Amino acid sequence: MIKDIQNKLKNKEITCTDLAQSYLNKIKDNQDLNCFISLSENVLNEAKKIDEKIQKNEELKPLDGIFIAVKDNILVKGMYCTAASKMLEDYIAAYDATVINKLKDAGAIIIGKTNMDEFAMGSSNETSAFGKVLNPINKECVPGGSSGGSACAINKELSTIALGSDTAGSIRQPACFCGVVGFKPSYGSVSRYGLISMSSSLDQIGPITSSVEDSEIIFNIIKGIDQNDSTTSEVKDLNLKNKITIGLPKEYFQDLDDDVKEFMDQAITELKNQGFDLKEISLPHTKYALPCYDIIMPAEVSSNLSRYDNIRYGTHFDKLTKDISINDLDDVYLKIRGEKLGKEVKRRILLGMFILSAGYYDAYYTKAQKVRQILINEFENIFKDVDFILTPTTPTKAFRFNEKQDPVKMYQSDILTVSANLTGLPAISLPVHTSDLPVGIQIIGQRFEDLNLLSIAKQIEKICTTSN
Numbered sequence: 001m002i003k004d005i006q007n008k009l010k011n012k013e014i015t016c017t018d019l020a021q022s023y024l025n026k027i028k029d030n031q032d033l034n035c036f037i038s039l040s041e042n043v044l045n046e047a048k049k050i051d052e053k054i055q056k057n058e059e060l061k062p063l064d065g066i067f068i069a070v071k072d073n074i075l076v077k078g079m080y081c082t083a084a085s086k087m088l089e090d091y092i093a094a095y096d097a098t099v100i101n102k103l104k105d106a107g108a109i110i111i112g113k114t115n116m117d118e119f120a121m122g123s124s125n126e127t128s129a130f131g132k133v134l135n136p137i138n139k140e141c142v143p144g145g146s147s148g149g150s151a152c153a154i155n156k157e158l159s160t161i162a163l164g165s166d167t168a169g170s171i172r173q174p175a176c177f178c179g180v181v182g183f184k185p186s187y188g189s190v191s192r193y194g195l196i197s198m199s200s201s202l203d204q205i206g207p208i209t210s211s212v213e214d215s216e217i218i219f220n221i222i223k224g225i226d227q228n229d230s231t232t233s234e235v236k237d238l239n240l241k242n243k244i245t246i247g248l249p250k251e252y253f254q255d256l257d258d259d260v261k262e263f264m265d266q267a268i269t270e271l272k273n274q275g276f277d278l279k280e281i282s283l284p285h286t287k288y289a290l291p292c293y294d295i296i297m298p299a300e301v302s303s304n305l306s307r308y309d310n311i312r313y314g315t316h317f318d319k320l321t322k323d324i325s326i327n328d329l330d331d332v333y334l335k336i337r338g339e340k341l342g343k344e345v346k347r348r349i350l351l352g353m354f355i356l357s358a359g360y361y362d363a364y365y366t367k368a369q370k371v372r373q374i375l376i377n378e379f380e381n382i383f384k385d386v387d388f389i390l391t392p393t394t395p396t397k398a399f400r401f402n403e404k405q406d407p408v409k410m411y412q413s414d415i416l417t418v419s420a421n422l423t424g425l426p427a428i429s430l431p432v433h434t435s436d437l438p439v440g441i442q443i444i445g446q447r448f449e450d451l452n453l454l455s456i457a458k459q460i461e462k463i464c465t466t467s468n
């Protein structure tokens with residue numbers, strides 16, 4: 001954890017170089033988990049600089065000596081950024097994402113780029129062009145997706161902290177499956193500049209950590225207005241009431257696996273015993289959230305991914321292997337996109353093009369936008385009665401590889417997380433450790449009240465997660 005590590009560094013109980021070396025050794029020992037797509041070459045040099053600073057008794061910056069694993073769809077200048085796609089396999093980022101700039105300014109050392117589902121499309125890491133990540137607790141199971149590499153790395157302590165991105169649950173669901181904390185901030189609270197876009201009105205960068213405190217430290221560093229992302233805003237100040245009411249939406253407790261239900265019931269009882277005011281609520285439009293996402297997301301995906309044609313990004317088409325013969329412009333698009341993009345990505349591009357085509361636009365896209373507004377209103381209204389909403393993060397624990405071959409079944413994984421993206425609300429997943437695979441508790445807060453959410457999450461973490 002960030003504070004422990006910094007204290008040990010300051011008290012000279014450990015050196016930053018030893019810490020770096022131990023992370024690098026552990027990454028090597030756990031190579032079979034396939035968490036990283038590339039590693040930074042500067043880790044030991046950067047660590048040495050921190051040790052020199054400590055030797056000179058210079059004051060440490062908030063993240064000096066802290067190592068960070070970055071999902072491979074966030075740009076780090078000079079490092080590969082593949083989005084786990086063959087399309088970008090030799091793309092090297094020309095600039096730092098805003099979050100990376102801020103983390104570097106605070107002293108953080110980038111350790112490597114983590115594996116993920118291709119272009120962040122997936123819930124199991126099985127769509128990565130560089131092989132799947134394994135679940136660190138049970139290697140026959142998926143780590144979740146799309147930020148599976150980051151979540152697995154935190155579970156195995158291959159880095160101090162990690163970054164992920166979340167469009168429908170890609171931070172929270174893998175955090176849940178790997179037994180760590182995953183926080184999706186309010187839409188607009190953290191800049192998306194330098195994040196490879198999937199669905200721009202839903203994407204959000206956030207931390208994956210071993211404690212809520214670490215997520216809070218990272219959030220306070222990466223949040224804020226950025227002139228390179230016009231959707232950014234300041235978050236509200238911490239302003240937590242004395243008496244907190246937490247809503248339990250009945251629609252989120254249906255169709256849960258027995259063991260998820262059992263651990264949720266236990267957590268709810270413990271919270272009641274600690275004096276929390278919990279009450280059942282209803283969010284009746286929940287059943288439309290996933291269908292609404294399944295229209296808006298592919299529509300945005302199809303336009304965002306149109307830029308990948310191996311002319312501007314990726315290996316230029318004239319440097320490609322002889323296997324692809326290019327005769328005219330159509331070949332550039334059909335053959336290269338056909339070959340370099342994975343099946344799931346192509347499925348979504350085709351679906352998106354269909355949704356946005358003349359004659360269908362209003363029937364699908366416009367209608368989905370209306371449903372999205374209804375969901376936003378529904379959450380706004382419920383927050384007149386309750387301060388936070390508590391739900392399971394996922395209806396099941398981590399599932400087995402190849403278990404969800406049918407894409408529609410795979411899409412169901414996001415059923416409890418997707419509403420927070422459609423409504424722009426902040427949401428966090430806290431781990432409940434069980435004798436086998438973990439369960440996740442999700443807490444959803446009000447827009448731009450991220451600091452209140454993190455504060456209540458710290459209280460709930462103490463009650464529900466440490467004793468298990």
Ligand code: GLN
Nearest residue numbers: 120121122167168169170
């Ligand atoms: N499972 C979601 C999807 O495949 C996750 C997307 C995300 O949050 N990046 O669309």
